[in-house]
Amino acid sequence: MDKNATKIPFLLLFSVFLVATCGLIYELIAGTLASYLMGDSISQFSIIIGLYLFSMGIGSFCSKYFDENLLDWFIQIELLVGLVGGITSSILFIIFNSVESFQWILYGLISLTGIFVGLEIPLLMQILNQSNFGFKDIISKVFTFDYVGALLASILFPLVFMPKMGLIRTSFFFGILNTLVALLVLYHYSKELKYRTTLWLQAFFVFILLTLGFIFSDKILSWAEASTYDEKIIFAKTSPYQRIVLTRQDNNIKLFLNRNLQFSSFDEYRYHEALIHPLMTFTKNPEKILVLGGGDGMAVRELLKYTSIKSITLIDLDADMTNLFRKNEMLTRLNQNALNNIKVKVLNQDAFLWIKQNKILFDAIVIDFPDPNNFALGKLYSNTFYRELTHTLAPEGFIVVQSTSPFMAPKSYWCVNKTLQSVGFKTLPYHVYVPSFGDWGYVLASKQAFISRNVFQRNLRFMNDETFKQSQFFPKDMAQRATEINKLNNQILVQYFEEEWAKVM
Amino acid sequence: MGKSDVDKISRKEFLELSGLALVGSTLGLQSLVSCESEKIHGKVVGANHAIGHLVKKAISLPIFQSKKTQVLIIGSGISGLVAGYYLQKAGITDYEILELENHIGGNATFGEDAVGRYPWAAHYLPIPSPENKILIDFLAENKIITGFDANGLPIYDEYSLCFHPEERLFVKGYWQEGLIPNLDISEEDKTQIEQFLAKMELFKHARGNDGKWAFTIPLAYSSADNAFTNFDKLTMKEWLAKEGFTSKALLWYINYCVLDDYGTPLSEVSAWAGIHYFASRKGNAANAKGNDVLTWSEGNGFLMKLLAKNQLKNIKTQRLVYQIEEKSDSVLVDVFDWKNEKRETYTANQVIWAIPQMLRPYLMPKQASEFVKRFSYSPWIVANLETKPFDSGRGQALSWDNVIYEGEGLGYILANHQNVNQGQKTWQLTYYKPLVREMPVEERKKAIEKTHENWLSEIIADLKKAHPKIEEAILKMDVKIWGHAMIRPTVGFIHGRERQMAQQSLNEKIHFAHSDLSGVSIFEEAFYHGYETAKKIIKNYANSNVDTLAKI
Structure with a gap:
């Protein structure tokens, strides 16, 4: 270290450089996070930049109230920046699904980071100013290092840190850098500090916390996982039954369960209108409805368009799923708060076990299970399960079953149809085009003949008489084919499904 | 400690x-x-x-009470429960079943905890051959067979048929489907396995000169033709060698099978029993394949519960039978209630022995029972x-x-x-x-x-x-x-005289039922012997009681 009084100590200039880099990185992280979680990247980025700069202004303003123990304060602020900046993105990811006023917490944390960052440079300049460096020299060098740091940050963030570490790990990484700056200054000027013991303790505490965060950040959001999705992950959780992942690209929200796409907010109305409304045209006077699966509440949203319906019972195994779609504001906007409607009863139970013991009759049953890609799910498409349904369906009632893609997996699709027929149901197969999924199939089933009893509602975006008529026609490449019946003791559907999807994946 | x-x-x-x-x-x-x-x-x-300890304690105590019963069944394994089940069906309710353990079921015992039920021994029943009429009737009575199709084939309860995937074998780091090795084996192995299975298929359809199946279940219905019973004179290992089967994979598989059903290795099990394993099951069903099995989380405990449910009040557990003595017109049975430490005597008109033969010398020391030594x-x-x-x-x-x-x-x-x-x-x-x-x-x-x-x-x-x-x-x-x-169906046991001697009732008062009398420890054989002894008793009972005769 150069002891020459006229030269600014390199350590402090290096600190300026790092502080500037970190400061800009936090801003970039905040902007990215806001556009990830809330969509609409232009306005989110704009708001975040404005808010961040404004907060820095507040910080700078406050800097004039610091007169004594400036080095102590500088180190203190460094530690705070490191801590808040480092953990903000983790906090936001963790609370995203459970907090209603999410964006205010986001803005609050970002302002806090901004204020601390805004304090750093003025404080540093005051420290330098108290020594006998020339004012011109201070201004020129500090701002040079500041802007160089900013350039480096803005280049490295999108090119290196985001792709290699991901958002959460990058935050921890720069939080640690900030803490290292504090530690360096602390070490070097230890003798001049009034509160050195407290600061040492704090520094170690923050350093360890951030390092642990850095190491275990995969627990919050696995970057390895994130890189396998095309879109940005905004929520991820492993429930006792499945991996739930929500992604967002601009305003398009997608739900994945065990990596399989369940809906894309962009075109889910097609899927769910096709699932619900044909069923409702056949059901004479739908009052009591049973929904199996469909924990996202979208099918229930469509059902609630029928005023004749008095009660909807939704059976979904996974409480994490139904809670997410009941509480998260962004998601309740998608399902129009359907799961909180007073007509709706949500039971987090196993569908097969529930059906086996159920004694109540329903006018219509909507079956929206994940595709039969394993033996456990295959049981929910078995003749045994469908036979149990006959004890749950009113004699006049109708059932609809989501039945995978008749284009991608024709044997699987027609196997569902055949299995339903094997237990005495008449069936009506149909399919529609859902861009995110491809050509998607459903099977209606009932002991009754398929006579249209109600007209399609006028306010639908996709389904009407013509569309439904069209959807009952199967071109040659997905026409009905001979299959076996899916049974518990052959699980033939899972075998078909694996064979057929292996071909196209 | x-x-x-x-x-x-x-x-x-x-x-x-x-x-x-x-x-x-x-x-x-x-x-x-x-x-x-x-x-x-x-x-x-x-x-x-x-x-x-218990026997010593029992004989030191005075007799606490004397009981009388028409029929006393010793043992609540499958054969004992089946005997009681059919007695009750025939309207004979004056019987008791004594069980040593604090639970019933013998080899069909099961456990249960918060997670679920699990078997402690026998855990499945292959779908029975059509000839096994009694067992098929029992399954139909208890809704395991839910009906019969137009061809008369039984329709099995879908929750009872073993779900897919059924069996897998771990070979060289990989789980293959089925238990017959087929992964990474030589052409020679493959040929031998095919030849062996083809031979077993022939035995499956073979009949003896008496017109009976060469191999079937219950084993008692099998042919007495020497052409087949002579296989009982050599070990399965010897027979396989004679037939030129040397494939390591094949021999492993056959050894696995005989260990699974008989707990006896190739080198000891008789060839007749070995072949019986592969050739005796001729089941068919409307909704299952011939070699499918019925199974439940509690294993055969499920069937055991069905057998026991209407006769629970006839069953006394924690009873040690330590002496059986034949009197002129009855049987005197000494029992120790080890839970309450009370000594009891039963006077029964008839007794069904539904416990292993090996106990005969201890419980009936006065009876000649040299042949029991042959039971292993x-x-x-x-x-x-x-x-x-x-x-x-x-x-x-x-x-x-x-x-x-x-x-x-x-x-x-x-x-x-x-x-x-x-x-x-x-x-x-x-x-x-x-x-x-x-x-x-x-x-x-x-x-x-x-x-x-x-x-x-x-x-x-x-x-x-x-x-x-x-x-x-x-x-x-x-x-x-x-x-x-x-x-253990070792060489000469199944077609030997000891097994026949053990099955003889003693003066129409003490009858024997247990799967060891077949030499093969499977549910069907226990069922058969339980049913046969019940039949004998019902016949004796009817002879002495005209009213019941009308009922049957």
Whole structure:
């Protein structure tokens, strides 16, 4: 270290450089996070930049109230920046699904980071100013290092840190850098500090916390996982039954369960209108409805368009799923708060076990299970399960079953149809085009003949008489084919499904 | 430790006192040997060493009460319960069933805890041949057969038919479908396996000169034609050698099969019994394949409960029968109620002996029973493990029956395989191993000495071949030692005279029922003998009681 009084100590200039880099990185992280979680990247980025700069202004303003123990304060602020900046993105990811006023917490944390960052440079300049460096020299060098740091940050963030570490790990990484700056200054000027013991303790505490965060950040959001999705992950959780992942690209929200796409907010109305409304045209006077699966509440949203319906019972195994779609504001906007409607009863139970013991009759049953890609799910498409349904369906009632893609997996699709027929149901197969999924199939089933009893509602975006008529026609490449019946003791559907999807994946 | 010292003393006393030593764990009162290892908890049940004590205690007490009953059934295993079931159906309700243990069921015993039910021994029933009319009727009465199709083929309850995937075999790091090795085997192996199976198919359809099936179940319906019964004179190993079967993979498979059903290795099991395994089952069904099986999470405990449910009040558990004496017009049975420490005597018109033959010299010392020495039983251990879900390996998914090629034991079944719910968080594995390294007597002695930790490390070592990380997943493991789990169909036993002699009723007063009388320890044989003795009694009863005759 150069002891020459006229030269600014390199350590402090290096600190300026790092502080500037970190400061800009936090801003970039905040902007990215806001556009990830809330969509609409232009306005989110704009708001975040404005808010961040404004907060820095507040910080700078406050800097004039610091007169004594400036080095102590500088180190203190460094530690705070490191801590808040480092953990903000983790906090936001963790609370995203459970907090209603999410964006205010986001803005609050970002302002806090901004204020601390805004304090750093003025404080540093005051420290330098108290020594006998020339004012011109201070201004020129500090701002040079500041802007160089900013350039480096803005280049490295999108090119290196985001792709290699991901958002959460990058935050921890720069939080640690900030803490290292504090530690360096602390070490070097230890003798001049009034509160050195407290600061040492704090520094170690923050350093360890951030390092642990850095190491275990995969627990919050696995970057390895994130890189396998095309879109940005905004929520991820492993429930006792499945991996739930929500992604967002601009305003398009997608739900994945065990990596399989369940809906894309962009075109889910097609899927769910096709699932619900044909069923409702056949059901004479739908009052009591049973929904199996469909924990996202979208099918229930469509059902609630029928005023004749008095009660909807939704059976979904996974409480994490139904809670997410009941509480998260962004998601309740998608399902129009359907799961909180007073007509709706949500039971987090196993569908097969529930059906086996159920004694109540329903006018219509909507079956929206994940595709039969394993033996456990295959049981929910078995003749045994469908036979149990006959004890749950009113004699006049109708059932609809989501039945995978008749284009991608024709044997699987027609196997569902055949299995339903094997237990005495008449069936009506149909399919529609859902861009995110491809050509998607459903099977209606009932002991009754398929006579249209109600007209399609006028306010639908996709389904009407013509569309439904069209959807009952199967071109040659997905026409009905001979299959076996899916049974518990052959699980033939899972075998078909694996064979057929292996071909196209 | 104090407790194990006491155990050792009583075990020694038991050996000295009653000569019942070799009976070992079949008479197992549920006593705990060692309770837990460091990480994985569990217990060892079945190794009993208190019987001698009990007999000594019983004879020191005055007789507390004398009871009279029309029929007394000793043993509540399948044969005893079947006998009671049919007595009751015929309107004979004045009978009692005495069981030594504090639970009923014999080899159909099962366990139950918060996770679910699991078998402690026999765990499946192959769909029966059409000839086994009585068993088919029983299954239909109890809704396991839900109806018959237009061709008269039984329709089985779908929850009872074993779900897919049924069986898999771990060979060279991969789980193949089915238990017959087919992965990475030579052309010669393949040819021999095909030839062997083709030969078994011929035996399956073969009939003797008396017009009966050469091999069938119940075994008593099989042909007496020498052309087939002569196979009982050599071991399966010798027969296979004679037929030119040398393939290692094939011999492993056949040995696996005979260990599974008979607890007897190729080198000892008779060729007749060996072939019977492959050729006797001729089941058919409207909704299942001929070789499909019926199974439940509690194994054959499910069938046992159906047999027992209407006669629970006739069953007395915790009763040690220690002497049976034939009187001129009745049978006097000495019983010790070991729970309440009361000595009882029963006077019964007729007695059904539904316990292993090996006990005859001890309970009926005055009767000639030299032939009983010919009855030999194989010791087994069965372990029930609860695990967190673990990586079930490459190849076929976790199945009902999971076998490791050249493994130490016979593999494990997934007891909760028949559950229909999603996302099973705890798996229940039932691990089976016949103890066949040495002769049964030695194996039995070794088994009693072993601690829970010994069993745990042995079993984990075996399972680790297929599941390297299983140890971390195990939550709990209980082990049951079956000292005399199965009768051994060794050379000359099935078609020998001793087995015939053992089946003879004594003066139409004491009748014998137990699967060991068939030489094959399977549910169907126990059922057959239980039913046959009930029939004899019903006939005798009817002769002396005209009113009941009308009812039957």
